[in-house]
Amino acid sequence: MQKYGLTTAQAAEARRKYGSNALSAPPRATFWDKLWENFQDPMIKILLLALLVNAAFAYLGHGDWLETAGIFMAIILATFVSTWSEYSNENAFQKLQEEAARIRCRVWRDGEPQEIAIDDLVAGDAVILQAGDKVPVDGVLLEGSVKLDQAALNGESEEAAKSAAPQGFVWEAGGTDFLDEHRLYRGSVVVEGAGVMQAVKVGDASVYGQLTRELQDDERDSPLKLKLKGLAQQISKFSYAGGVLIAAAVMLHKMLLAGGFAAYTANMTQVAGDLLQAVILGIIIIVMAVPEGLPLMIAIVSSLNMRKMLNDNVLVRKLVGIETAGSLNLLFTDKTGTITKGKLEVVRFLTGDVQEYAGFGELPEKIKELTYQQVVLNTSASVTADSIVGGNMTEAALNKYLADYRMERTPERIRFAPFNSASKYSWAQVKGSGGSYCLVKGAPEKLLLRTAYYWAEDGSRQPFTAALQRRLEQRMLELAGQAIRMLALCSSEGTPEDDVPQEGLTLVGVVAIRDDVRPEAVEAIAAVQEAGVQVVMITGDRKETAVAIARDAGLLRRPEEIVWSSAELAALSDEEVKLLLPRLRVVARALPMDKSRLVRLSQELNLVVGMTGDGVNDSPALKKADVGFAMGSGTEVAKEAGDIVILDDNFLSIKKAILYGRTIYNSICKFIVFQLTINLSAVAISFIAPFIGIDKPLTITQILWINLVMDTLAALAFGGEPALAEYLEERPKRRSAPLVSREMLASIAMGGAYMTLVAIAFFKSAWVDHLFRDVADHIYTYTGFFCTYIFMAVANGFNVRTKDLQLLRNLELNKGFLQVMALIVAIQVLLTYVGGSILRTAPLNAHEWLVVIFFGASIIAADLLRKLLVKRCRVISPFI
Template identity: 55%
Template sequence: MKITGLTDAQVEESKAKYGDNRMTEQQGEGFWSKLKDNFGDPMIKILCVALVINVVFAFLGQTEWYESLGIAIAVVLATFVSTYSEYNNENAFQKLQEEASRIYCKVYRNGKITEVSINDLVVGDCVLLQTGDKIPADGVLVDGALKVDQSVLNGESKEASKEVMPGNYKDEDASMDFLNKYKVFRGSVVCSGNAVMKVVTVGDKSVYGQIASELQNEEDRDSPLKVKLGKLADSISKFGYFGGIAIAVAFMFQRVVVHNNFDMSLIAAYCSNWMAVVNDLVEAVMLAVIIIVMAVPEGLPLMIALVSALNMKKMLNDNVLVRKIVGIETAGSLNILFSDKTGTITKGQLEAVTFVDGQVNEYDSREKVTGGLGKFLSLSIFLNTDAVISGEGKDMKAIGGNATERAVLLYGAAVSDCLDATKVSTIQFNSANKYSASTIKGDYNLTLIKGAPEKILDRCTMCYDIDGNRIPFDQKKKLEEKINQLAGRAIRVLAFAVSDQFIEGDQLPEGQWTLVGVIGIRDEVRPESITAIQDVQEAGVQVVMITGDRKDTAVAIAKESGIVKSEEDLILTSDELAKMSDEQVKECLKHIRVVARALPSDKSRLVRLAQEMDLVAGMTGDGVNDSPALKKADVGFAMGGGTEVAKEAGDIVILDDNFQSIQKAILYGRTIFNSIRKFIIFQLTINVSAVMISFVCPLLGMENPLSIVQILWVNLVMDTLAALAFGGEPALKRFMKERPKRRDENIISRYMRTSILTGSLWTFALSVVFLMTPLVDSYFRDGENHKYMMTGYFTFYIFIAAFNAFNARTDRINLFDNIGKNHGFWKVILLIVVVQVIMADFGGDILRCYGLVGKEWAVVVVLAFTIIPVDLIRKAVLKGTGGEE
């Protein structure tokens, strides 16, 4: 058939009428849009209002200009840093996705074949399809025939035959169903054959595009971490608002009553000066706002972005590409993981692993099958297949045919026999007959038959011995028992026989056949998957294997990989699952280990039911049909070799399709979760102590020991730098021994509460001692308004927080536990100390710092250091009571 394809003019005309094959990409949020959203944060709005008020009063000479500058810096850093981090991460992923999706097709245009980008295909294009190609659009065959794998679309692993649409067939009557033997669909893979496809539907209108569009319109589910942080933010906000109002009231009480020595005449005089009252009221409100901001760890989103970004490169080296940051956060909290079998737990590649002859002798390699029997085995392998060998040595591979034929051909390639024979007629394999045959002539004039054992063994009366002599086949029962044993090891078999008669038409030879033997084929379990599954199970994550395989094969793989271990473990088929109500499934969900003959709808149902039970559910998948379940799951693990739609639906892409990489993702997720908890301990200890100090001091007749600018400095510097310090924490194997976190579990554990309470109370107590006792004051030089002591207090507050970072980063008594694996921690702590020393000596009026001398530095450092032994005592007591959690 002569195919010329479209001309350039026709291409443009088709593009104008139907569009090209480009699918609408989900638009990422731009930098300015993200920045605008961040300015919509309630805390930022409050700061902006405070800034405007402060600027007005600065012009009126009622406040210092640098306080306005400090608030402005706070607003800029809090918005721009987080916006830049989020924008950067999103762009990095988009670039990786663009690289991965560059696909070119062989298209007839202007009378010749040319390579065209998949995005530039148009309706009417004629595309050449060959074995291994991904079908780039929906269309019909106009030449040739194919067998295609449509499992990415419909979950059906059975290969579908496609043929040329007859001229009298009305295309408009053919619905877009996958059983239509004349139509092919984008995303399917050509298993065998050659054909030319005429493009009928492109882009978003294709079946593939429609599924992708539906997924983009679905709303993302809040991650378990987001739910936990939401509850935490609500609790802290209430505390912050209460504390802020109380501090504002205490501040005004000090200015109105305490400063006027409780004298009503002085109080009346003060109140008559409205400028003074309004100025103090504005200062009280601003102090309240700053305390509210201080109480709410607004640096937490930035910390999560930073810690995730710092770990993304490490994870990429381990074949884990983070699609959405929320995915890696959630991976650490998984309770249940629904995993595909093929390519994830197994290698995803069929291998011939054994040969059994008619006398039930088993050979574990092709090289051991010698003599005449080896010759007949080579004939059966090489001259009755559609696959061919390409390359030599390490570069050797089988191409063409189906996966089973390629596995058998590679098995036979281990031995090079001289075969002088030629195929003269064939019967192609089909799933209905379950056999194929070839008649050969030359040194051997035979018909070679291969197929399912039930189609072959009953026809065999003779078999070959090792020397190639025919002997009676009287071990059929034992051979069938052997085949059943192999099935128990997830090995399926292909039987080989020969006949002295030839093929007639499409009919197999009559008479009795001679059995050559059976070859055992399996998709081997990855050795590393066994260890990874055990690690994940020990981490408290229930692993459920979901596969389209038959039940006995699925059970064998599940047992070998360690998923099925006891009699309590449930193995269900899709049909059995469908007969159960949702409540029945929920009752037995914790015991389910395998779902065989599974449908895509089973995956979505199981995820939904797990989530209704407040379990954090993970799902793996690679096909378009898996995408709804990947999207619905709390964390979707898309396979790197899968479809682009699956990758877009997933949160994490496992580049090597290996379960071991999923285990690493869980470990990194737990590392990040633990790092977030460490940051919360560190941050809330500062915040709670600051609120207590700011509330009590006015009541004791003191000015707030920390100025607004100093509070902003503590808040911003400790937020950003602490994120860097804790973001580099190493992924430790012991994290996999921790139990998974429930969706409704409070992010602040008992251990964290005791740490925050101890640290904040000790900081508050030392602050009172520092500010109120003559003894401490005596160590500092005299100065106006105790300026040197106040400089010392500001430095003490920063230093005690820096020392507490060592307490927060580990729950061990040994504060240096694995500290060498976090090089950034030392650098950040050193930076905090150096910056604070510089500020103490050179801060001047802006930072209210006037320098310290040796004795004063000693007092500051010693008092700040005491938080370490205090927390060590807490850890020892808590450990002794078994109350780490």
């Protein structure tokens, strides 16, 4: 072989001048960068403000350091849990990416072949390529011929033939032409042939490298983040208004008790003291109204679900990915390896008399032997006694079809002519015990014209009549409509001279090959569509193949659904695409810019968009989408661009990601209803009390205790909610929809109102008061209400965790919920014995505990009645 390449000194000079082949790593966020980013969360900002105010009052002697510590711990836990979860998953992802840097390449250096790391290649290097190698640089083929799989770059499943460039060939500056027969691009895979290429563009200058630099675009806020911002603003307004009104109500109550404004202001010292207490109460109410456990709960539920997803072959790189997956409206998905198996398989074998066989073992003996010989002798693959290595995807499918079958004596191959695009067949001359004969394998449209006989089931040669040929061609046409490729196998007696005979061939059979649809993908696509997510398949395949696969996958069901080719898409204006987008199901012959355009237009329609991909060409669209699903077998660039890596390349895993995303969303909503019900009732009780003659229904310390225990411990309880299949039956939430829905608002309003009415009953009803021991300071009634309030909150936790009337449904899947709620009750009972004057409590007797349990559990009956009414109204009108 002629020697090419550089000397060591020339390589060093090229590295100095053009750089190495190492790709610039995208900026990595450190743990502290991610932590700082999490501190920008709107809910965390509100908590930080509450922390500063609380700390200031505690320092002045008018606040509680316990509450200050509680808020501080809520902030630290929430930010650290979410940061650590994302950071640790990012490290796991980096370990996957490091595998790419270990690739070794063979080059000519100093006149001899050497093996070096892919990053050490430089411009001018002569790289030795063989079947199975990944092209490491952009360059020109100097010697040999190869077939490349360029799907990672252009999405085309068809292999591209490359031949040696003529003397004087110049790589033109600018432009990218994947169809050029002499240029090779980094990221392609050699599926057949061997050769030597000269490195022209390395590292970031390659097409592969250029695409990595396009991944620095700003990211859109996730739907959940937008909703949390809106909720934070609403809570801020409510809490500030509530704090001011309650402080004003307390001062007005004091004034009325004093006999009017003049009498009250006569003692300004008393006024100053009352004002200070009112302001403190108002600040506490503001803090109380903020659900400080929400960020912690989001961090916990995201972290728990990230671990579950990893067990299901889904690696979440960014928390925003799993949150957004649950809100998807539209999913653009690749075909190969995601919807289909990504590997060609022999699905049928047709004989000359149009008999069909499924498995190789079912074939008649003579046909079986000749088919085996075609696979192991008429091939460019390397065949050993134990295995068959190399060859293209079609030959790999034939090899798999043979399974473990082996002939006792395989004929000897004398000559072999590989497949070429002109003749569209390959042939091999072999010598067996009965003499010399020829094996031919290729395109049916070429070989059937030369066929005069076929091998029958009994091993005899029979005439291949025109009627049989028409029947066979008709059946092949039907199979072609199912995206099935055909390969004809023929034999010929005698010894060919330069080519196989133009007539007189004997048909062994026609092999039907297809990249079949994954059975689980059909089920998963149906589930995702039922979840309200529009699925659009984008593929580089031709339109007819794409349509056949889409039909089998369940993407095309109705006549009004649209299939576009890239050319048809390009001919439409943006407004026309937006108008027709809801009916779109397939885009064939797609280009990278088609994917980016579709993502952009979908987002302009305010849709939450997902994109799957595995190639470098997919990276810009993966980055631009609201959530990018990168395939685990895909390129490193695609994985860098994605938010979630599907390790098993399976659409079923995408369904699971959507389910887990919706689980997080539903868990957050449950916690919000639980927490805001408590917050609303606490604010309402504190506001109404002064006007109906109740002095301190809840003391400041009690309010702080309720806030601390219900925020923090309840976050743990709801963080473990299971992923339920019923979540996939819900409709996706609009990006602009508020986090608190009308149904949630109704539950919060009802629960808050009921807890407020119970509070009024405790302090204004003589009947309730008489249920407790009668003492001058009514300490047992006050203790009873404090415990009842906690018990009502706990009971309401069972109400909000399910929309059903069966409150214990799926409770066995979240045992932590029962444990946390039991802990809250146990602590509350203990506090009645040790709280004393600090918490204004006294030990209750058995009768009083029964009263507390009755009133605490009564909120369950109230909410069940609400659910029954809602259910009845929906039966009458589904739009309610």
